[in-house]
């Protein structure tokens with residue numbers, strides 16, 4: 001039942017031979033045998049079958065139901081496997097993408113969400129804290145983040161039930177309980193940790209590549225009414241923990257080498273552990289598109305992010321916190337300087353709404369320039385809102 005991949009992909013296909021993202025798939029005839037697949041165009045390489053047929057030393061890693069074993073194996077193995085996969089692209093181990101089921105690609109260990117877009121932080125600060133400085137005094141000195149809920153990270157295509165909770169309108173005397181009336185999206189880019197790090201051994205900026213396996217798209221669904229009432233003084237909690245969607249494909253970090261770009265100029269001196277002036281350019285020129293019910297509502301530019309993923313990893317571990325295979329950290333909402341580059345409805349509607357309605361479907365896509373005119377895609381992250389389950 002395997003087929004050959006298409007020998008020619010359309011020019012500029014974001015899933016060409018320069019991308020080759022990893023995912024976990026199963027087929028209808030073997031639904032309980034999820035395994036590693038690699039996307040090429042609109043086909044999936046059955047990497048487990050190809051590895052077994054070739055007697056690859058990595059066949060065991062590719063027959064797993066999650067990417068965690070491969071991710072834990074470390075960069076030399078990641079590079080060896082990628083070389084092997086390139087050698088299998090002309091072979092008959094492919095399945096049509098629409099004939100497989102895609103699963104959550106890795107077991108999420110911890111989930112951290114940052115707040116790294118200066119434009120987003122400024123806009124949200126103005127809306128949530130009018131009359132105060134929109135950027136808090138720490139913002140330019142450290143990448144602000146919070147710990148999210150790893151167990152509610154879901155794969156693209158999973159429906160999202162409208163959350164319920166406490167919310168209090170500014171003019172109401174008391175809080176009330178019910179379905180969120182301000183359900184929002186947050187367009188973000190996620191980084192997936194492969195190589196773990198023991199406690200008390202901070203990961204310097206220069207070691208980012210040794211630890212980060214790949215990149216995905218993230219939609220950090222946010223109930224703004226719940227969030228605005230609950231977050232003082234400890235930050236986001238139930239307003240964001242009900243669901244976080246990730247793409248089914250994890251694109252290897254090195255696929256973005258040609259898209260590396262310098263982050264915006266730093267306006268404040270950085271402590272040495274965050275100083276990236278001598279490191280490889282930490283930004284990535286990823287262009288995101290946000291669609292709601294098929295219509296493009298925004299094009300957030302990831303290159304505009306103030307804090308880089310390498311700085312975020314250095315900051316996450318500088319206190320001695322360990323890293324585990326499967327740790328996911330997201331960039332924070334990606335918003336650019338222009339009104340059509342904002343990464344959430346809170347900003348796109350200047351806090352006035354409308355927010356998501358039941359039945360709305362949100363799709364995030366993104367691509368970055370590769371070498372020789374290629375496009376490097378991130379897999380889409382798709383989610384539809386289902387009505388709240390009220391009693």
Ligand SMILES: O=C(O)/C=C/C(=O)CC(=O)CC(=O)O
Pocket residue numbers: 113114115116117120124125128186188220222231236331332333
């Ligand atoms: O500034 C606030 O009070 C709230 C900020 C957010 O909701 C943003 C958040 O989750 C972090 C991010 O995605 O940038």
Ligand SMILES: [Ca+2]
Pocket residue numbers: 113114186188220332333
């Ligand atoms: Ca977020």
Ligand SMILES: [Mg+2]
Pocket residue numbers: 148219220221222240241242243244
């Ligand atoms: Mg979330």
